[in-house]
Amino acid sequence: MISSVATHFLAFDVGTSGVKVVVVDADGALVDSTYRAYGLLMVGDAGVEQDLGRIIASSLEAARELVDRVGSTVAISGISVTAQMFNVVAVDERGRPLGPMLSWLDQRAEGAAATLAKAMPPAEQFSRLNAVVSGKDVVPKILWLRDERPDLYAASAKLLDCKEAVVMHLTGVAVTDHAGASAYRLFDQAARNWDAEACRATGIDPAKLPTVCAATDVAGHLLPEVAQQLGLGKDVKVYVGVGDVPASQLGSGAVDPGDLHVSLGTAVYFGLAMSEPRLDPRRRLGVLAHPDPSQWILWLEIATGGAALAWAVRLLGLDEHGPVDYARVEQMVRDSADDMDGLLFAPWLSGERVPVFDDSARAAFVGLGLHHGPGHVLRAVMEGVAFQMRWALEYAVDYGQAVTRIRAVGGGTMGSEWTQLIADVLDRPLEAVDQPQDAAAVGAAACAIVGSGAQPDYAFLRVRAAVMRTYLPNESRTLEYSERYARYCKLYEALYPMYHPTSGDEE
Numbered sequence: 001m002i003s004s005v006a007t008h009f010l011a012f013d014v015g016t017s018g019v020k021v022v023v024v025d026a027d028g029a030l031v032d033s034t035y036r037a038y039g040l041l042m043v044g045d046a047g048v049e050q051d052l053g054r055i056i057a058s059s060l061e062a063a064r065e066l067v068d069r070v071g072s073t074v075a076i077s078g079i080s081v082t083a084q085m086f087n088v089v090a091v092d093e094r095g096r097p098l099g100p101m102l103s104w105l106d107q108r109a110e111g112a113a114a115t116l117a118k119a120m121p122p123a124e125q126f127s128r129l130n131a132v133v134s135g136k137d138v139v140p141k142i143l144w145l146r147d148e149r150p151d152l153y154a155a156s157a158k159l160l161d162c163k164e165a166v167v168m169h170l171t172g173v174a175v176t177d178h179a180g181a182s183a184y185r186l187f188d189q190a191a192r193n194w195d196a197e198a199c200r201a202t203g204i205d206p207a208k209l210p211t212v213c214a215a216t217d218v219a220g221h222l223l224p225e226v227a228q229q230l231g232l233g234k235d236v237k238v239y240v241g242v243g244d245v246p247a248s249q250l251g252s253g254a255v256d257p258g259d260l261h262v263s264l265g266t267a268v269y270f271g272l273a274m275s276e277p278r279l280d281p282r283r284r285l286g287v288l289a290h291p292d293p294s295q296w297i298l299w300l301e302i303a304t305g306g307a308a309l310a311w312a313v314r315l316l317g318l319d320e321h322g323p324v325d326y327a328r329v330e331q332m333v334r335d336s337a338d339d340m341d342g343l344l345f346a347p348w349l350s351g352e353r354v355p356v357f358d359d360s361a362r363a364a365f366v367g368l369g370l371h372h373g374p375g376h377v378l379r380a381v382m383e384g385v386a387f388q389m390r391w392a393l394e395y396a397v398d399y400g401q402a403v404t405r406i407r408a409v410g411g412g413t414m415g416s417e418w419t420q421l422i423a424d425v426l427d428r429p430l431e432a433v434d435q436p437q438d439a440a441a442v443g444a445a446a447c448a449i450v451g452s453g454a455q456p457d458y459a460f461l462r463v464r465a466a467v468m469r470t471y472l473p474n475e476s477r478t479l480e481y482s483e484r485y486a487r488y489c490k491l492y493e494a495l496y497p498m499y500h501p502t503s504g505d506e507e
Helices: 052-073 110-119 122-129 138-148 150-155 162-171 178-183 196-202 224-230 244-251 306-315 326-335 374-397 416-426 436-452 458-464 475-488 491-499
Strands: 007-014 018-025 030-037 041-043 047-050 075-083 089-091 158-160 218-221 237-239 259-264 268-274 296-302 344-346 364-366 405-409 430-433 467-471
Touching (some): 007 052, 007 162, 018 052, 018 436, 030 052, 030 436, 052 224, 075 162, 075 244, 089 150, 110 138, 162 218, 178 244, 237 436, 244 259, 244 436, 244 458, 259 374, 259 436, 296 374, 306 374, 326 374, 344 475, 364 491, 374 475, 430 436
Parallel strands (some): 007 075, 405 430
Antiparallel strands (some): 007 018, 018 030, 089 158, 259 268, 268 296
């Protein structure tokens, strides 16, 4: 029986397709959780938006259900939030959205990124912004809002990412953490605050940005009306928290330098903990701040992971008669393993990040033959994502931080066939964490746990994040995949003229 005096924490994990809310104890152990789904709105060919009001309403509804379910025996003393990163929403002085949130998937800012590149060439961007930005980054999205929605931009009190907008709704305070601020690419790493010169150079008003604090700081207390909605006291503290990349890093137990976590979700991304802010040898991608001020995170995104498989399932009509039978999907993939005959898939359905950094890249099957069927297509999609992951991981290794272990989290780890395939392609063991879909929420809760003093630091997460299964590379498969991976790496250069028909011989 749960003690009536035990300290517990409520955490939100606000994702792309839905929100998970959890209650954990002071050791990070999960007490209960619930989930609410919502969706995306496609706008033309390149726009992807979300209704922040619906996201917040779904989050509060799920939280109230959870609070009612755990009952009076659990005392919620703190709240923390994590959320999808690299979004932008304009809000008024009370945190109310003035328009839809531009999703991290939105590509309408490609033109703004190109315009910025003319005024601030890539080498200068890396020096000033700690990254060469693309249309999916925050700065071009803000510039797109400024130029394409000038009334909305002018009326905005703050320009926030998703987590920051949710925290402002809860507390009335616009605040971000160090990792969240560094994701804007307007962050002074030494001062741990906004870089006034970077803001001036990009033409972004720093007054429209949230206040920068530590993830473990208290953002504020619940607003009275929100406390009433949640059935909690208005004295409950809301901590600043972190976005989904650092939250998953913590929740996976990858808390030491050299620890790598991989999140297998809608997108796939790696987070590599570093002991110092190492520089990209290619001078393209800078590191993010870490919830632990003594560490840094190298974040590497593969734009479509689980989304690519979901697309293939829809394409093949495997969802026409109700919920997808993923056991059947896995069997189809297994049955096709020895008969791929060179079939490759470039998984660039919405452009690609690391290492090509090309929003215009698009997906392609290469090597299709008459004998290929649905199982081969599904396997090619899984393999294509895995090959892109290996390409991104090799990019990370060049920074000089040795990779000591890989923790796997997210919905994609629920399928053993795909996870084994990834281990084979990477030629590295993958440690699949128990309850992998809870990792980000637990990582968010950890900020409140440490901020409250219930734990001295994040080291407790090493024990909390138990490994459910370790996937060891299959030697024969790894040799085969190494040969096919070499061919895969030639696809982008071969297909580049198709994405950039007017570029001639220029890169």
